[in-house]
Amino acid sequence: xxxxxxxxxxxxxxxxxxxxxxxxxxxxxxxxxxxxxxxxxxxxxxxxxxxxxxxxxxxxxxxxxxxxxxxxxxxxxxxxxxxxxxxxxxxxxxxxxxxxxxxxxxxxxx
Amino acid sequence: xxxxxxxxxxxxxxxxxxxxxxxxxxxxxxxxxxxxxxxxxxxxxxxxxxxxxxxxxxxxxxxxxxxxxxxxxxxxxxxxxxxxxxxxxxxxxxxxxxxxxxxxxxxxxxxxxxxxxxxxxxxxxxxxxxxxxxxxxxxxx
Numbered sequence: 001x002x003x004x005x006x007x008x009x010x011x012x013x014x015x016x017x018x019x020x021x022x023x024x025x026x027x028x029x030x031x032x033x034x035x036x037x038x039x040x041x042x043x044x045x046x047x048x049x050x051x052x053x054x055x056x057x058x059x060x061x062x063x064x065x066x067x068x069x070x071x072x073x074x075x076x077x078x079x080x081x082x083x084x085x086x087x088x089x090x091x092x093x094x095x096x097x098x099x100x101x102x103x104x105x106x107x108x109x110x
Numbered sequence: 111x112x113x114x115x116x117x118x119x120x121x122x123x124x125x126x127x128x129x130x131x132x133x134x135x136x137x138x139x140x141x142x143x144x145x146x147x148x149x150x151x152x153x154x155x156x157x158x159x160x161x162x163x164x165x166x167x168x169x170x171x172x173x174x175x176x177x178x179x180x181x182x183x184x185x186x187x188x189x190x191x192x193x194x195x196x197x198x199x200x201x202x203x204x205x206x207x208x209x210x211x212x213x214x215x216x217x218x219x220x221x222x223x224x225x226x227x228x229x230x231x232x233x234x235x236x237x238x239x240x241x242x243x244x245x246x247x248x249x250x251x
Binding site: 063093 | 126129130133148152153155156159160163166167213214215216217219220222223226227
């Protein structure tokens with residue numbers, strides 16, 4: 001899995017490309033923690049190229065969400081693909097991790 | 111006799127590398143059986159990776175040998191089946207019941223997810239090997 005980020009006007013966009021599994025989940029947490037430490041507390045994780053997520057990956061997203069909120073911000077997800085959407089729904093975490101169609105829309109009304 | 115249309119088998123050290131190898135095996139398996147619909151491929155792959163990850167993360171060696179992971183996947187005309195095994199492992203500890211963790215919990219959802227993804231999950235322990243048998247009745251398009 002490859003991570004990248006870009007600081008936009010009102011949020012930082014993190015891209016996680018590949019499989020978000022037990023191998024990459026701790027790396028995502030570390031990556032997002034560093035982005036938050038760098039001064040961005042409004043995070044959008046763009047999952048456009050995240051073809052797969054398991055419960056470890058979901059746990060990492062929840063950890064990142066808590067870290068963003070502890071820093072006074074929030075974390076939202078965008079461009080969710082079918083397998084990730086399935087995991088979010090089956091675990092009822094779609095109510096906690098709000099999904100937006102695009103990264104731009106995630107903080108569009110705030 | 112049961113007709114096996116395609117299969118894959120993996121065995122190796124229960125380590126992180128194994129998860130990517132098993133996932134690659136599954137991706138190549140689906141190329142052999144394009145009639146298995148996307149939903150079945152997606153759900154079954156997720157269940158197998160969850161189970162294999164559970165072994166890599168939690169299986170404890172019974173003796174001096176390191177735990178090995180085995181994943182045998184078969185596709186039959188209306189059935190997807192995987193035998194996900196932990197070799198040289200202690201019996202699993204604690205209740206093997208799916209839990210519903212708090213919404214801010216960062217772990218504990220795997221077993222419930224597996225149960226939601228497949229039709230049946232059974233557990234066998236024989237000769238020091240723990241095996242989870244995952245079956246999904248293939249849906250028709």
